[in-house]
Amino acid sequence: MAGVEIISASRISQDLGVQHTQVRKDLAMTGAQGTPKVGHKIDELIHLIEEFLSWNQTNNAFLVGVGNLGMALLGYEGLMQSGLRIVAAFDHDPSKIGTRIGGIKVVGLDRLSDIVTAFPPHLAIITTPADVAQGIADRLIESGVKAIWNFAPIRLHVPSDVVIENVDMRSSLAVLSYKLKQKTKSCVDID
Amino acid sequence: MAGVEIISASRISQDLGVQHTQVRKDLAMTGAQGTPKVGHKIDELIHLIEEFLSWNQTNNAFLVGVGNLGMALLGYEGLMQSGLRIVAAFDHDPSKIGTRIGGIKVVGLDRLSDIVTAFPPHLAIITTPADVAQGIADRLIESGVKAIWNFAPIRLHVPSDVVIENVDMRSSLAVLSYKLKQKTKSCVDID
DNA sequence: TAGATTGTTAATCGATTAACAATC
DNA sequence: TAGATTGTTAATCGATTAACAATC
Numbered sequence A, B: 001m002a003g004v005e006i007i008s009a010s011r012i013s014q015d016l017g018v019q020h021t022q023v024r025k026d027l028a029m030t031g032a033q034g035t036p037k038v039g040h041k042i043d044e045l046i047h048l049i050e051e052f053l054s055w056n057q058t059n060n061a062f063l064v065g066v067g068n069l070g071m072a073l074l075g076y077e078g079l080m081q082s083g084l085r086i087v088a089a090f091d092h093d094p095s096k097i098g099t100r101i102g103g104i105k106v107v108g109l110d111r112l113s114d115i116v117t118a119f120p121p122h123l124a125i126i127t128t129p130a131d132v133a134q135g136i137a138d139r140l141i142e143s144g145v146k147a148i149w150n151f152a153p154i155r156l157h158v159p160s161d162v163v164i165e166n167v168d169m170r171s172s173l174a175v176l177s178y179k180l181k182q183k184t185k186s187c188v189d190i191d
Numbered sequence C, D: 001t002a003g004a005t006t007g008t009t010a011a012t013c014g015a016t017t018a019a020c021a022a023t024c
Helices: A009-016 A020-030 A042-052 A068-074 A077-081 A109-118 A130-142 A169-190 B009-016 B020-029 B042-052 B068-074 B077-081 B109-118 B130-142 B169-190
Strands: A059-064 A084-091 A104-108 A123-126 A147-150 A163-166 B059-064 B084-091 B104-108 B123-126 B147-150 B163-166
Touching: A009 A020, A020 A042, A059 A068, A059 A109, A059 A130, A068 A084, A068 B068, A077 A084, A077 B169, A084 A109, A104 A109, A109 A130, A123 A130, A130 A147, A147 B169, A163 B169, A169 B077, A169 B147, A169 B163, B009 B020, B059 B068, B059 B109, B059 B130, B068 B084, B077 B084, B084 B109, B104 B109, B109 B130, B123 B130, B130 B147
Parallel strands: A059 A084, A059 A123, A084 A104, A123 A147, A147 A163, B059 B084, B059 B123, B084 B104, B123 B147, B147 B163
Antiparallel strands: none
8 A cells, every 4th residue: 555645435435345425425524625536645535534523632530449450551552642641540459559661650540539630631541340430430520621532331321512432342241141142043044 | 229130221321321212222122121111120231232343252362562562452351341351462572571461472473374373262462562463464364363452553454354442542543533623612712 | 989000102303325416 | 448446326125203093
């Protein structure tokens, strides 16, 4: 693909296995305008998509719960590329407090409310066990957090003005299991 | 809730903030039959849901990539409760090979094809970095794996008879960012 | 019985897909 | 020009929601 400066929606739809109309609508959302018979300028398109997804402007975030999942997120550079910068991590465990993971300092959970109030981030990430997640969410919201990215396997209750997005591995697994079950069933039908 | 043996779809829909018709349709999918004016027997309902989601029958799975994310999954009991048992983990790193994480042995990646061929699991979990994920998927499928749960941040190409389910944190983040952006925008509009 | 609940059938809504005019 | 591509407008499809008869 080196040297290619133009891409057509048709080509994108082929590569992605998506309807070309869908691709066109998505591109239109970003404000992209292509030229008929030619296509879209790649660099222009990338810029517009980044702008649409707010990847060009960084959101600061706090992370609560430095377990394996929390550490995985702290070490994932993809977040920074998507405009998300984790600026502090909180945990209960004394052996973790004061250490640095991926350059980010781990702070005691008891200082959560103070620090959130002092430096209110747009966003907080919850990677705690399920049983403490709601309590953490309450404290975060009380201190001014307006959006929560929840990885704890539990349905959180938040006020309607707080944005919440769940990463629910179990429902993803349920979908996978169901597909697998259906496939197995149809095989049996054929026999 | 102790002692409650009956639950109504109306009650579930209230608690979950979902349309009651939706709950009824979902329950009907599992084959549940309630009695008018009364509701559904809770234990019966739980059993039917577990059966529908195949939580009562265990799927064996291999996990490839024992990084932070892989370790998080190895240590997550919720998977076992959802009918997924990880029976072996694979990694490239010599310092990890031979160790046990959550009771599951870490095996060298070079033995992947052999072991998968010998004990073909229904399912494989990919928690490797993006750049090696496709290669791993190819080897797994070649050795007989029929379903892949992919956590690597990349779109995998698989034959149409292989079930694939992606856990895409970045698109989840994109949704969250978009919601946050919209909310901020509407605030400005009000001013 | 009256009221609450079930479960189905119809109506609405939105998203996806198809068709087509515009254009370089 | 002819053909490829864009982008919009119409049609289809599916899912969600509303309405209602059945029932204990």
